[in-house]
Amino acid sequence: MRHLVGALALSTILCSALPAYSDDLTAPDRIGLASAPNKLILRVTLDSPGNADANIAKGYQDLYVDFIKKHPDWQLQMQYMSQDIGTEQAKMLEQAKAGTAPDCASVDSFVLGQFKVNHVLADFTPFFSKEEISDLFPFVRDGISDKDGKIYAWWWDTDLRVLYRRTDINKDAPQTWDDLKKAGLASKDQGMEGVLFNGGRYEGATFDWLSNYWDLGGKLVDDTGKPVFGDDENRPKFLKALNYYKGLVDSGAAPKRVTTIANYDDLNAAAAAGTTSLFFGGNWQLAQLKATLEPDAFAKWAFSPLPGPTADKRQTGTGGWTFASFSKDPKKIEMCANLVRDVYMGPANALQQQLPTRASLFDKYPVFATEENKTFAAALKDGQARPGAPIYPEISNQIQIMMGDVLSGTKSPEDALTGAYNAALEAYKRL
Template identity: 25%
Template sequence: MKRGFLMVALLAGLGLAGCSAFTSGDGASDDKVQITYARGTDTTGATDILVKEFEKEHPDIDVVVREMPSDSGQSHNQYVTMFSGRSPEVDVFDADIVWSAEFGQANYVLPLDRLIERDQINMDAYFPATVEAGRYNGRQYAMPGYADAGLLYYRTDITDQVPKTWDELEQLAQENMGKEGAEFGYLMQAAQYEGIVTNAIEYIYSYGGQVLDANGNVVINSPEAIEGLNKMIDIANSNFVPNNVLNFKEIDTESSFNEGNAVYARNWPYMNDTANDENVSKVAGNVGIATIPAGTAGNASALGGWMRMINRYSDEVEASWTFVKWMSGEKGQKISALEGGKAPTIEALYDDKEITDVSAVLASEDFYNSLQNAIPRPITPIYPEISDIMQIEISRALAGEITAEEAVKRMETKMQAALESVNQ
């Protein structure tokens, strides 16, 4: 059972419902508060270590871990069911970075601004995009957890040349394809699913385009976005990518690259592990990583990863915040990095040799730079609808059914209609 004493002063100062008091780790109270932390499947054991260390420092708080489905879509739907019914059964949960606006607008999660201000949390210590992803309509609904960002992989046994721009990628992919059994110059994700959105963002933003502006207005119909999308179309239709690249997802990129079929490939950091595993990869030991190539406006890597949120209907808000604050701080993130291989969102942790020794990715200056240049996907309460619109129209453009100009115009019209329907 969850227990505690009502903190009238905190309620008055913060306007939070359902807060419970508890003593700090050096307090004398025998009462314990219990909170439930929900997260996806963890095969590393890092969560158990994280919780054990937290409870050691905060003996007045017990954390019960609830495992959610590994599929983020299934987890999302279960959370929506819970929170729409105002259920307090989960206090803290890991959230995909694209959920913040949806859950914030729906009043499912607690805004954290006053708690952040009260406890003087330095949000500037985090990579900017990881903070931005948890912010909507002027409020911070999530604390950064761990991050992903798109990376460029390349075969070091074929070339030591790293393309700095998309134009250079086209040139080097063409020049090096066919060497050392690499049939293709480049691999990407171009199937009609979420991956086509993350790839498109990297092209569009690297040429100075945007999808939505800071106020949530649709701005995708711009010369910059058209230029970026045209570059994506050029590469997807080149002779140095597979003929079936429009069916490629992350797993297809990974398996093909690990078979030695390509010189360059775009994928997430996780691929570095399998690409360098001699049991599954023919190119192990010959893999380099770099930032995504730049367009005329610079580099842009799509941001991935997870955040920490608090259920607005939690009965133990103060204890939940203590846990979220600790997990998102240096101690919690270091444990997640050392035990689970998770990329920290606190910039200073990349100066910690214990962390950078965990993997080549965490030690990579290019990965650090990718997080500095990371771009969140459109922050909107109707992100699934926006994503679907992008998937359909970009897929049609890559297939040659419509031009880049027609694609951005169609996306603009559909996105504006979708946003207007929600705001009515």
């Protein structure tokens, strides 16, 4: 989500953002010699030489060229995903079932469970050491593993959610939901909009909110992957977390327009325009704010953990991207694993300042030695990822619909939850 932003069409990106190609090792759709006998079909996001930022694109090209020089008998046939990631991932799953998927590809962590349950992923276990695997944050290790400890993908970058605030308007960091409501109202009294967050039809709207439900001990699915968020045990917790958001809007501590916000860029834009002093966002937005705002304006911004129902119950959601192989050729599987290790596991993290999934990499790369990144690293130890159950995307879809209905006042929280839960159960039966 964080780096698949903007409205550039993929054709525009490929024509204008890719760095210049100056030798036989690089072309718009190839890395490596055209005459190389071995070919790896690679499908990637814009975390690649296809990045819209020319400097980042050049950085990736350099990493890829250095990698392919170590494997001169190989060429990478590049395929770039569009920005419609949900459709891209669904299409790739169908291709994997049919045996026509790329050899190696980017898989969003929140849909990885769908690929695992369909048994279309190659076994990566032989290509990563026990030390590398044990160095992963717990939620990452759980996400890529099966019950026997085998790994079927490599989760290379991650993120987390925090509360951003302007310290000249909200001096103290809100610790609880009640604190945030007061801060939002105080911000509004000074001509601001109050606290902003994603509340539209967007995966980010679900994910940014979920930590509040998790704070209360709520579960989305049981051990079999069946939805349980509306059962007798979880329903009260879900409603409490949902009413927290509703209370922000009803009180004016958050504007009603949050139901139209479905992009983290909108939050950055409000901060830059000076119309808000509080918003829920991702760790990556700190660097974006620094690049966007004048130094004196940026100095007024700080971040803190998301408020919780109480100060001692505060979790954060963690996401990120993985790589997986769909090939049955051992050489191609190994080549995919080598690419992840040499290009993405560390070097690409540092290039884009995207948080590593291995704790030791925070010490290896100077860019992660800042106090801000040390704080992010500490929070990741207790991070919670979305469940790897195949039903999760539909649960998220129903929560997005429900959120819009509740925050706009179209439905009561109780009725909206009942509808979302029943729809998720019906979808589960069709899996």
